[in-house]
Amino acid sequence: MSSSSSRWGALAVLCAVIFLDALDVSMVGVALPAIQHDLGLTTSSLQWVVSGYVLGYGGLLLLGGRTADLLGRRRVFLVALGVFAVASLLGGVVDDGGLLIAARFIKGVAAAFTAPAALSIITTTFPEGPERNKALSIFTACGASGYSLGLVLSGLLTEIGWRWTLLMPVPVAIIALIAALKVLPRGKEDRAEGGHDLVGAVTITASMLLLVFTVVQAPEAGWASLQTIGSLAGVAALLGLFVFAELRTRHPLVRLGILRSGHIVRANLGLLILMGSYVSFQFVAMQYFQNMLGWSALGTAMAFLPAGLLVALTSTKMGDFADRFGTGKLIVVGAAALAGGYAIFLGIDSTPSLGGMVIPGMILLGIAFALSFPSLNIQATNGVDDDEQGLASGLLNTSGQVGGAIVLAVVTAVLTSGGETLSIGSLRAAIVVSLVLALVGLAISATGLRARKAVTAEPENVKVYETV
DSSP: OOSHHHHHHHHHHHHHHHHHHHHHHHHHHHHHHHHHHHHTOOHHHHHHHHHHHHHHHHHHHHHHHHHHHHHOHHHHHHHHHHHHHHHHHHHHHOOSHHHHHHHHHHHHHHHHHHHHHHHHHHHHHSOTTHHHHHHHHHHHHHHHHHHHHHHHHHHHHHHHOTHHHHHTHHHHHHHHHHHHHHHSOOSOOOOOOSOOOHHHHHHHHHHHHHHHHHHHHHHHHOTTSHHHHHHHHHHHHHHHHHHHHHHHOSSOSSOGGGGGOHHHHHHHHHHHHHHHHHHHHHHHHHIIIIIITOOOHHHHHHHTHHHHHHHHHHGGGHHHHHHHHOHHHHHHHHHHHHHHHHHHGGGOOSSOOIIIIIHHHHHHHHHHHHHHHHHHHHHHHTTOOGGGHHHHHHHHHHHHHHHHHHHHHHHHHHHTTTOSSOOHHHHHHHHHHHHHHHHHHHHHHHHHHHHHHHSOOOOTTOOOOSOO
16 A cells, blocks of 8 residues: 555545445434334433444443554455444334344444544554545545435435435445455555553443443433443453553553543543533434434434535545644634534524524534544544554544443433433523533643643754644
8 A cells, every 4th residue: 555546546545435324323313213213212212322332332342443453454444344234234224223233343343443434544553743634534424424414415315214324335335345456455554562561352232332321221211220330340340451451461452551642532522522512412403303302313413414425525635724723723623623512502492493593502612522532533544653553543533432322321321311301491401411522622622722831842844743
């Protein structure tokens, strides 16, 4: 993959796959009310259609990233993409809610291996600096566009039948797999040295799965129940064992020293908040637009169109903006736009104003994604050695997916606190959760700017990419 044409050809395939991964998170969103009606799911159980995917994705991302480093990124990417295609087919044909959730979980597991493998292929192919920033901005633009435009595509497909939202990725995944076999070379690739940290892999994977499962189940079981408290204690014990193992093994799954980098920690927290708040807001918006206002799936999708178009049209420029302004400033502006978008939607009522609430709010959310998503990916992988790029990307994606599952569980608990019947009050309270998180994210991102100013000025001919 030494020539420019082969590098950019591989990038095109990787972008198609990350588009699919992101599409699968959001595309089911508009179809949720139809799935709920056809399969007889409650609002609390409905979240599992989303959380099942996120559980598999977030629970195994660290293992997926490190496996790509150790076994070969091409091999891991191709196998996981094949599994993704098969699971997509199964999800589209089942008639039972439990089987649908199981298929979604398997797809999430597959995505947990494709996403970090794809990102690490890019970061080990393109040199750090403007060229990598351009590649990453295109890559993350495809991910952000897939997430944003997935809602619009879902609305179109749901008008035909909700199963098409689950079946549509199948042919795309197969085409991408065939293309990947051709454009991702079979030549020898660099792999991280060391053996497999089995204890670390088992404990971190088990802890992430148990954490997400516990938080998703907590609203139904009760936050103060013995089940929830016992499960959280189990998470703490597994994490403690994981840290102990990583400190003692010669070849850890996660080199804990990577978390000493302030910009990496801020990037992970930033994506956790961005995805956690927005996945939850999307769930609330679907309930509001379709179940309370009676909008069609297509009408609901059109409400999200401004955000999707903004992301699709502007995200590819974020690499240039990062070169010019630095990722820290872009993330701060994005966090402010995110908070502003949620604040506008606090004005929901039985007769929402398109010009006064829906369109302005969605435009702000689109700006937030377009600025923040690529910038967080650039920031999280800068300054990381090639043999740990899979780890860095796995950490970042884990933050986003686990954040989405945890916040969605909390928001669902708020939304259903008064029973299955929706009210304007419960909807506003649920949006407040996303708003508070966005404000926390704004405060965290602002600390990065202060830390940046505290660094000794670099020579004029050296470009600094937010490695504070």
